Amino acid sequence: MEKEKLIIMKGIRKKFGAVVALDGVDFDVGHGEVVGLVGDNGAGKSTLVKILTGVYQPDEGEILLDGKKVAFESPTEARNAGIEAVHQYGGVVDTLDIARNFFIGREIVRKWGPFKFLDLKKMREESLKMVKKVGIQLRSEDALAATLSGGQRQAISIGRAMYFKARLVILDEPTNHLSIKEVDTVLDFVREIKKQGTSVIFVTHNIYHVYDVADRLVVLDRAKKIAEFMKTEVTPEDVIDTIRYGTVSRKSLRKE
Template sequence: MTTVKSEPKTAATASDELLRCEDVSLSFGNVRALVDVSVSLRRGEITALVGDNGAGKSTLVRCVSGIHRPDSGRVLFDGTQVDFGSPEDAREAGIETVHQNLALVEDLTVWQNLFLNREIVRRIGPVSFLDRKAMQTRAQEMVSTLAVNVPAVTSRVRRLSGGQRQAVSICRAAGFSSQLVIMDEPTAALGVQETARVEELILKLRDDGHAVLLISHNFAQVMRLSDQVWVMRSGRCVAGRRTAETTGEEIVALITGAQSA
């Protein structure tokens, strides 16, 4: 797939920056999972977080998304220091995460998955009921906005392909006023055509103004999609590069330690 990338931006200003982690550290017993990690993400950009297995990428993401609380350091989101106690807190603030396992319920329909734990409820006096028609209508709008290729919002998820399931997860993340969408290996289990389709959705998220944090071991994908790359090694952030100013070979060298920052 040929991707046309936007011109690299100049140095970030305070208004450009959406997320900043400053000296974030976290230990599990005697294991130091994160050590003084500092990274930042700009609005309307795709930022890649790369590193070998065990480098601390997923742990950092869990700190940002409210699963873990750092032992020290701070996280600033949209200019405000945050201390999320749960993923629900992060979602309310505007941070959505598309996990590698997608977290979809196979026996539910597309629209039911999109509104899982976010159901539209109507009240008539003391009686409450689910507004299924409103949810189906809104789900169709969400799918149409992202041009997601699913048979129908009434289709059960178990009948969808891997790429269509990933698209539903992305649609759910982007459809509720999220400012930041975190994606953990979004194309790891997909074929070539489905990977290309999901990459188009990721670029559309950026073009629609979302910030995207992408965790990927696919360095060609990182170079195609991202505007900024942060490199993790042994629980530390060892380097940051504007993608237009680096190469895949340099990123690999930074990950392995063959090249210092």
């Protein structure tokens, strides 16, 4: 069974000083599955994501990738394993253009003796191709990222994840502060990623956004996993009630 899942996290525990951020959480994602990770502020969602992306290391518990035990010491290690995080503001540097942003840390180079030079032309072509594939219109292809909208910025991060063949894309609060149209674009991104067979974790506290695209929903509350639903079993209102009252809402139980 374990090999059927892309990633399995078992008994993850993490403390910051006296604060318990995660108290023995089990979490998994299947191949090509979109999992909505929901919960109120401070529930432990972002800590869980940061452990998965190598930003934090868990105090206890283990992570299995394709059934094999892994321990990510840094974001680079997680990325090399194919886990790519997309943050709304985090993934883009304002003072650089799209091509340079797209390839930060993984630039396309041309070797010349012992020296490596940027292949700016190829970087530009490849990045624009991917960003357009994600479905974004650009007014200026050479503009600095500071001029881009929230949706366009995410398109860079998502395009990056697809270009580098990520196996799991983690979208951290991707729809916050976006306009209604941009939210639709982001939800389209998610469908596009899924279509390519890539798994997605969609972290949010906006149930309606994630409900549209998720296969499964996992609810965290005060450092613990309190519920896990297949989307078909519940309504968005059930999930919201579960988050609100901290226990699985009756209505959804009736459905099971």
